Amino acid sequence: MTAATLSDPIFHDEDAARAHFEKVRWPEGRTCPHCGVVGDDQSTLLKGQAHRAGLYKCNACTSQFTATIGTVYEDSKVPLNKWLLAMHLMCASKKGISALQLQRELALGSYRTAWFMAHRIREAMIDTSDTPLGGEGKVVEADETYYGKPAVSPVTRTNGKPFLKAGKTGMKKVRNSRPVVALVERGGKAKVFHVGVADKATVSAIVMANVHPATRLHTDESRLYVGAADVFASHETVKHSAGEYARGDVNTNSAEGFFGVFKKGMKGVYQHCSEKHLNRYVTEFGFRHNTREKLGFTDAMRTDAAILGTVGKRLTYRRTDEAYV
Template structure:
């Protein structure tokens, strides 16, 4: 309490922990468990580990942590950057209950990827985003946000990327039709990442990610992938906590929001 104006505040004010009724000890235990599991955790798994009676509490905790996994001032990808799109098959299991029982529906969602390519081999950081289609209006803004102005962007023969040169990017096109090398050989980075993210969605989350919540799951995958070479799992916990105290408060209505809010 301020001695002058008598205003009351808390050490959690202005963080993702603001106004939470869950003890901070539980929050820290949840963050440690989530960051120390190489492939991530589901809300049900977190609920079991923490011994919390409410699935909704574990679900909300993971949603809040995912909001803190994107650092607004993070550096853009540089050097040679591969860009491509892939489809993710997501199962919506929250359809209304009918006389025949609860049904599920599989939806294909388009995701655009950017991967740093290290020379002579290896991959660096990545960026992922859900897009409505593979048109220039969808993929060009993603490239501008993901890669710095000096990056050389490698794409397939899609006409959607033809405008990159006029924006100052180096553009390396790999036309796959009739090419001697297979697509996964000509563009290994994006194909490897596409395979990994599909396996992660189907494995850790059983493919039951709600399509409208996919943005935040992609943020988590990027957070984990970009720190895969860290020798200390505790560093992931530290980075998450560092961002958690810098991320504005998140309410339940926020975590239930269907799309990630646009970046300022």
């Protein structure tokens, strides 16, 4: 069962949304989250005004449960149909959708509610698989970019007092600005990371942990990838500084294409993003890339993939104020 258009009942009727979510979460039949028993005949729907909609009682352990237990939807007061609509809008929008736009589209009571919903949806988009990219005969492109302003700290005068205004003489750069590392399998999926510092040790560890050793690795001439030929089937580079962007099939065009969509979305849609949340946005763009049309996904299938990703994940409002790593 998939939702095809915005007119689908699952986006407007809470009962239809609940039925859709249950089918996505429990394709083999209802599963009790307390004892694990599986089967629609193993639990009973509790009816009547004394029970909230979608509440079941397990016939085996007698515990009560709903489909939203153990998901990012748990304890939310937002109707489930609005949750599914928010997920569809985020999944169908190539460059994302702002929390302010979500607030307007879903008629939510506050910007804070929309913002928190968007972050919970990004939590559902996290790829928990550890399958490496590439393999024999395959190409993985590795590249890095920088998004946002560099971290700065005040410069103090010789008398120990700080400058009153930030400027070229009053602030100093602490490190390079918000690095993002992308590993993109040509014609396949991507794994993308925001890192504190893009140095050789950090980038090398990411590449070796996420790329199969039988892979052909393509990068630019950055020294961050020096020594990769000793780890992978081959390491081929293009020299951007000399105006070389492709040599035969050697290029980093897929990685650069991903960064192009990412930056257009961040600058044109989200505009402002604190560094502690940057990895959440990186996750969002990576999820859409990995469920794009060229890999056989429709908007409806992408939405259902995100819906399934809600299971086993929780995000409290307090945790959104923590750095996501």
